[in-house]
Amino acid sequence: MNAKEIRKLFPILDQEVNGHPLVYLDSAATSQKPYSVIESIDSYYKEDNSNVHRGVHTLGTRATDKYEGAREKVRRFINASSTSEVIFTRGTTTSINTIANSFGRDNVKEGDEIVISYMEHHSNLIPWQQLAKRKGATLKYIPMQEDGTITLEDVRKTVTSQTKIVAIMYVSNVLGTINPIKEITKIAHENGAYIVVDGAQSTPHMKVDVQDLDCDFYAFSGHKMCAPTGIGVLYGKRELLENMEPVEFGGEMIDFVDLYDSTWKELPWKFEGGTPIIAGAIGLGAAIDFLEEIGMDNILNHEHALAEYALNKLSTVDGVTIYGPKDATKRAGVLTFNLDDVHPHDVATVLDAEGIAVRAGHHCAQPLMKWLKVSATARASFYLYNTEEDIDRFVAGLLKTKEYFSDVF
Template sequence: MIDGKTIRQDFPILDQIVNDEPLVYLDNAATTQKPQAVLTALNDYYHHDNANVHRGVHTLAERATAAYEAAREKVRNFVNAKETAEILFTRGTTTSLNWVAQSFGEAFIEAGDEIVISYMEHHANIIPWQQLAQRKNAKLVYLDITPEGHLDMNDAKAKIGAKTKIVSIAQVSNVLGGVNPIAELTALAHAANAVMVVDGAQAVPHMPVDVQALDCDFYAFSGHKMCGPTGIGVLYGKRQWLEQMEPVEFGGEMIDFVNLYDSTWKELPWKFEAGTPNIAGAIGLGAAIDYLSALGMDNIHQYEQDLVNYVLPKLTAIEGLTVYGPQNPAEHTGVVAFNLDGIHPHDVATALDMEGVAVRAGHHCAQPLLQHLQVPATARASFYFYNTKEDADRLVAAILATKEFFQHGTI
């Protein structure tokens, strides 16, 4: 079992006062805070092992290489990939999805092919496919969303067909907070001889993920959303596809032999990792995985579900407050987007910040979704396992105080 009050002591940044109030950090969908174990791992690397990887034979280089590749194995085990060759280190989810669009897309997409995404996607899972469709004269097809905020699977069954070559869907929406049926979508994609790409940025930090069970062809996620450093991410890809794909960046580290007029590439996974990698970031991600694994992803998922069960009814009970996405707490992750009638989301977020409660406001890099919802922006509170029911109560109280202030000018 997880005790949020005890665990938050592992996160030094949470112990501070903001605007004369104890900090309640509820912007975890944007980035999570880092436990002391991760900060220590980063500090130890720079203090004791800082060297470039793979090519050096001196002691520091060998230690750095061992730690870097050990982190890759930790990632493999964490998402249950078949082999470490299928784990590529990137800068984050955005880079991972761009690599698939630029490499796989260039090799396999032709004029008239269809790329299927949904209205709920993050811009990182829209723009690369827009660009690919424009380059290749392919067609971008959007899956609809039900009134309850779920992906419309009847629409998916109708639209994923003979012309579909790529299906790319987020496992968890960063606005609606629902969990999409990736295994079922993968089956539909494979039945159409299409590949399945998954944006896992909001899933991997919060629930167990098994890429083999999902049977997806590519899976992308970011370290900074799962207690790791910024600037490090992962692209999982099935070997059968990665071997056929060309790198999208070229230079040192990824080469086998360089002639005057042509070159050959290293074997997987290194053929995609040009230049000096984010060594510290990978090591920090490995430390984050150790930390999360010790807590247990099933335990994290259950703890967050208990928080949602607690806070969602309190939020939906506030008159004039609209919560977007599934209204059933059992179908909603810790990402809760909302609006208060007559108050701009940025004003809501500013007012909450004055109460020490940090939330997000804006379009959340999901403008097509907000256009679909017919709202220009929302506020968004997003919970993690170091949040508590007291944090949830602080959020509700701050919202009520904000509502009172904007209606009557008093708190």
């Protein structure tokens, strides 16, 4: 199935915006949803709507089967060893905060080091920043090369025997850089540190095998991989999760409650307090079915091809600065850029008038913007439903933007 055929499976893409056929280039912020995912949620609410686990009636049983069935799909998708290692959360942000506020709280002490990179999304920076402040730990940053990559040599220099946690994104939401996570994990473990991987931008686009990576924790969101908003996953090695305390209490996570003490359910439910995100999990399961049918290798190859095509096209446009690796095989389908003398928000506004959706701003990565010596950038991000024609429209829109602002000034 090619991208044009895949595009037809996404109802939102069949529309005009400002009188032009929609070109959606903002999948790094959130992806669109195929019919199969929308229908799975619709079916749950129409036919099976019930709370899960505790009910013995038919609707409750069906809802529980779908909810826990989605957990098994996630386990298989990331190759976790057990569903007990798959915890449903509200998204990557919640997952990382859970790790910091439970594992980090109980394991990081004064004088320890927490190592991250300059390219981190705020969701994988602020939790560690705040934990370091509370614990008297040192927050350290892995240096970056001019092309927006990091070297293993610099990782080795930054991670020491004092390092307790290394927290790093698999793929940069700004630069598109694909980090060598497996090798970084090995370095962390050689120094006695634990590794937390932000998989928000990797999981939708490439095969992920958490056992092969040997990461201790891995976090991602459903809404970037064709699933609904409000659902995400925290993966953790079982022996680590077993020794962690919950950070939310009540509802589904309890086992026995007395007046002055309580006990928790076993994994994974002890981390899923309150009514679970049932419809979201079911939608995530349907999204995984959809992505697996397309094939994760096919998706990655398609995005590499689009990135290379876009890099070549943009190289012909004077005044465009592109950030991140110039080698398309070293980056995901994210293209962050600036147009000389035009603010990124103005670029995005003119492109929107042409029916082209891109993102503009700091992309929740203000320290990276400072490192790039800019206040903001524009970003086009590609997914399995984008085509070379979309890139052509995008480049034509940039040329029109240049023309418009040259006339204005």
